[in-house]
Amino acid sequence: MSARVxxxxxxxxxxxxxxxxxxxxxxxxxxxxxxxxxxxVGCEHGVCGACTIRLDGAPVRSCLMFxxxxxxxxxxxxxxxxxxxxxxxxxxxxxxxxxxLQCGYCTPGILMTVSAFLEETPDPTExxxxxxxxxxxxxxxxxxxxxxxxxxxxRRLREG
Amino acid sequence: MNVVTPFEGIGxxxxxxxxxRFLSGRGQYTDDLNRAGQAHAVILRxxxxxxxxxSIDTAAARAMPGVVAVFTGEDLKGVGGLPCGWQVKNxxxxxxxxxxxxxxxxxxxRHVGDPVAVAIAETRAQAQDAAEAIxxxxxVLPSVGTIDGALAPGAPQIHEAAPGxxxxxxxxxxxxxxxxxxxxxxxxxxLETTNNRLIPNAMEPRAAIGDFDPATGEHTxxxxxxxxxxxxxxxGAFVLGIPEAKLRVVAPDVGGxxxxxxxxxxxxxxxTWAAAQLKRPVKWTADRSESFMSDAHxxxxxxxxxxxxxxxxxxxxxxxxxxCNMGAYLSTFAxxxxxxxxxxxxxxxxxxxxxxxxxxxxxxxTVPVDAYRGAGRPEATxxxxxxxxxxxxxxxxxxxxxxxxxxxxxxxxxxxxxVALQYDSGNYDATLNAALAAADWAGFEARRAEAAKxxxxxxxxxxxYIEACGIAPSxxxxxxxxxxxxxxxxxxxxxxxxSVTVFTGTHSHGQGHETTFAQLVSxxxxxxxxxxxxxxxxxxxxxxxxxxxxxRSLAVGGSAMVKxxxxxxxxxxxxxxxxxxxxxxxxxxxxxxxxxxGTDKTKSLAEVSLAAYVPHNYPIEEIEPGLEExxxxxxxxxxxxxxxxxAEVEIDPDTGATTIVNFVAVxxxxxxxxxMIVEGQVQGGVAQGIGQALLENAAYAPDGxxxxxxxxxxxxxxxxxxxxxxxxxxxxxxxxxxxxxKGCGEVGAIGSPPAVINAVVxxxxxxxxxxxxxxxxxxxxxxIIHGSRRVAAE
Numbered sequence: 001m002s003a004r005v006x007x008x009x010x011x012x013x014x015x016x017x018x019x020x021x022x023x024x025x026x027x028x029x030x031x032x033x034x035x036x037x038x039x040x041v042g043c044e045h046g047v048c049g050a051c052t053i054r055l056d057g058a059p060v061r062s063c064l065m066f067x068x069x070x071x072x073x074x075x076x077x078x079x080x081x082x083x084x085x086x087x088x089x090x091x092x093x094x095x096x097x098x099x100x101l102q103c104g105y106c107t108p109g110i111l112m113t114v115s116a117f118l119e120e121t122p123d124p125t126e127x128x129x130x131x132x133x134x135x136x137x138x139x140x141x142x143x144x145x146x147x148x149x150x151x152x153x154x155r156r157l158r159e160g
Numbered sequence: 161m162n163v164v165t166p167f168e169g170i171g172x173x174x175x176x177x178x179x180x181r182f183l184s185g186r187g188q189y190t191d192d193l194n195r196a197g198q199a200h201a202v203i204l205r206x207x208x209x210x211x212x213x214x215s216i217d218t219a220a221a222r223a224m225p226g227v228v229a230v231f232t233g234e235d236l237k238g239v240g241g242l243p244c245g246w247q248v249k250n251x252x253x254x255x256x257x258x259x260x261x262x263x264x265x266x267x268x269x270r271h272v273g274d275p276v277a278v279a280i281a282e283t284r285a286q287a288q289d290a291a292e293a294i295x296x297x298x299x300v301l302p303s304v305g306t307i308d309g310a311l312a313p314g315a316p317q318i319h320e321a322a323p324g325x326x327x328x329x330x331x332x333x334x335x336x337x338x339x340x341x342x343x344x345x346x347x348x349x350x351l352e353t354t355n356n357r358l359i360p361n362a363m364e365p366r367a368a369i370g371d372f373d374p375a376t377g378e379h380t381x382x383x384x385x386x387x388x389x390x391x392x393x394x395x396g397a398f399v400l401g402i403p404e405a406k407l408r409v410v411a412p413d414v415g416g417x418x419x420x421x422x423x424x425x426x427x428x429x430x431x432t433w434a435a436a437q438l439k440r441p442v443k444w445t446a447d448r449s450e451s452f453m454s455d456a457h458x459x460x461x462x463x464x465x466x467x468x469x470x471x472x473x474x475x476x477x478x479x480x481x482x483x484c485n486m487g488a489y490l491s492t493f494a495x496x497x498x499x500x501x502x503x504x505x506x507x508x509x510x511x512x513x514x515x516x517x518x519x520x521x522x523x524x525x526t527v528p529v530d531a532y533r534g535a536g537r538p539e540a541t542x543x544x545x546x547x548x549x550x551x552x553x554x555x556x557x558x559x560x561x562x563x564x565x566x567x568x569x570x571x572x573x574x575x576x577x578x579v580a581l582q583y584d585s586g587n588y589d590a591t592l593n594a595a596l597a598a599a600d601w602a603g604f605e606a607r608r609a610e611a612a613k614x615x616x617x618x619x620x621x622x623x624x625y626i627e628a629c630g631i632a633p634s635x636x637x638x639x640x641x642x643x644x645x646x647x648x649x650x651x652x653x654x655x656x657x658x659s660v661t662v663f664t665g666t667h668s669h670g671q672g673h674e675t676t677f678a679q680l681v682s683x684x685x686x687x688x689x690x691x692x693x694x695x696x697x698x699x700x701x702x703x704x705x706x707x708x709x710x711x712r713s714l715a716v717g718g719s720a721m722v723k724x725x726x727x728x729x730x731x732x733x734x735x736x737x738x739x740x741x742x743x744x745x746x747x748x749x750x751x752x753x754x755x756x757x758g759t760d761k762t763k764s765l766a767e768v769s770l771a772a773y774v775p776h777n778y779p780i781e782e783i784e785p786g787l788e789e790x791x792x793x794x795x796x797x798x799x800x801x802x803x804x805x806x807a808e809v810e811i812d813p814d815t816g817a818t819t820i821v822n823f824v825a826v827x828x829x830x831x832x833x834x835x836m837i838v839e840g841q842v843q844g845g846v847a848q849g850i851g852q853a854l855l856e857n858a859a860y861a862p863d864g865x866x867x868x869x870x871x872x873x874x875x876x877x878x879x880x881x882x883x884x885x886x887x888x889x890x891x892x893x894x895x896x897x898x899x900x901x902k903g904c905g906e907v908g909a910i911g912s913p914p915a916v917i918n919a920v921v922x923x924x925x926x927x928x929x930x931x932x933x934x935x936x937x938x939x940x941x942x943x944i945i946h947g948s949r950r951v952a953a954e
Contacts, residue, residue, distance in 0.1 A: 048448075079184065088184070099836045102844060103415045105415025111183070134878045139844075143843075143879040144885055
């Protein structure tokens, strides 16, 4: 179990090299090897979406990948969403304005899912938004305010 | 409370102060924390519902790479068991059965997930490997996972201390008066129903880190808790024998609780104890499978109820007999939930003059059951609101009319119910009327007909609920068996230059306290919101507190803040009187300004606080320096949020699938501090209530094998399962706390399940359906429609 494998990944534009056990999940690699604890782990079986990150732009569940599988790839996490320290992106701002988060635990995964969704679907319907969110569980909000926030962010992004 | 700071004070939809850190991934949840030199714990749990532990061989595990220690129940024999915080008495006055609840199993395991041993290693992976290498020989015993199974003659006996598996056999109300009411009844309506067992599934799994400083003898526990002081009290005093002064409990950002993070869990004691043994920090984080088999579950009732009515539909009497599941051990507040938070609510919003309730609590080979969002009140509300709909149908009355006819009217408060509670205020017609209008109840039959043309079965249902929260007066709960007081504590520190830190004994795990409480302070002290900080979740910083549950934080914790602020203002007036050479009786305080009445002489709060901390020109012989006050607030009564929820559904008869096409909630939560946050709380509660009604079910095999052990087989609402929910409030003020607030955390989960099921039953009217138990899954409804009686309740 302990034979270590070299991994090189780019996370939010910074290159990291580590030697890790092959069984180490990408989610645990981000959290515990790199200290990027914004990516949360909710179920470890790919159902809740809390650990969603973007791998080469695509939203993926980091608990369903081994860290070694990410070798050579570019990862984006919630820590990279804001345009500058102390500021929020349009999407993050819309979540705040629409009260789209309560305990905040599922929020990073939802932001990463939605950031990809809005790039592909800049003018979504409410039904499309609900469908896009349906892979992420939130136990606090009942989703309505998240739906509102995504529609608000889409409008603001379109209007520039 | 008449001072409103524009855009920041009471009533303003202020954006949340906590959001920036959560949105940027900078929250600090327990598993995000790491202590220097920490080891990792992995717990080996029972795979059997009931078994005798013949032997445990840890030799191979101890020899594995990186392993620091392996402990079993034998190693913890000097440690106390997990205590229960509430003692319910039997009908004859004798105490409930209270069997031991060891931190790690000793001799026997009693549910799937019962902790048996712990492996501690340098890394979590090594600890996992070691836990898998522990060899446990079990002698599997007969087991039982259901309430009625546990009560059956010859059932497996789970605890020596609980003959017949009975925890308690309790009652409330006047049996003779109720029998007399039934004797004179025109009609008696009977309903037999269950309240489905739920698994809370906060998105953040539980975690705990124990730390010990040998130099000072101080223990620190970081834990995912809704009430760190309660954990310190229970664990320090009853389990580990650590004086409070040497035990600090920190509950940092917590990712949802819904009740499941109230209780003192074995893992908290285990890591605290192990850290002291090993002289290094020990960290444990649950994986989701562990959450399913070790977080306290909720609900799980079987009930028979009878409602007696006169010929015009007036309720004469109510008899309720409930059997409820405690699981394998008593969780911290478990005994109180199906008794004092359930039977006391059986009057609902109605004038039923005589009520008698019996509750029998039983042990089974399942995970312990305790409070989950609403806790007892959803069970009471579901029972009552289903019973009222059945009564209307059997009396040939309108469902709305029968409710109105029996409502407690606005001029009848304070209203003493026959089941112990005294309601202080409410207007049930007002919330009903608002909901009927918002849902266009009057226009429903046209929508039903339109849906029928599309081949869909459309139904509408309402529930008019009440709940009791803001728990609770200490002397009352003490008489009812609570082993704690339920006051709350606030410490308000005005700093020298006028900014304020609020230390609260409540805990925020999604409720937005950092914002709402700052609004309270901003409003009353006139300090800008960005100069008010709220601190919670650390026994090392906060004087004391009972934590957050039962929608108590604002009603009880907020009231403590008002009391502390009143002390600040009173002291400030004395300082200001000195500074302005006036009599203290002449000093007024408004919006952060002390003024000599009728003059333009003023001192700001910041000037007064600076004088208090730099007491050069100061009556030092008469007034202590500093401007900081602590208040303990003990509530005078419960608070009574109430309201009306209406659900409209469509059922596809080919699949049995139910779609909620409209949902309206009109709630009276008392004074609203932040309407945005209140709406969020209601939305979230309604989602959990819809989850209970249509999706969620903790499934156990009859022998106690947990069948729904992952998110793959326990269905929770997703964004495309839910409708747009319309939320509104109608306010009557609480009469006995200084803010007039009632609480909004649980109303959504309490009011919504019967509204949904009443709508489902209404949609299924053509099939002669009288009742459907939760969850109303497609399979269950399809079976009803297609004539199968195997799955349907009726």
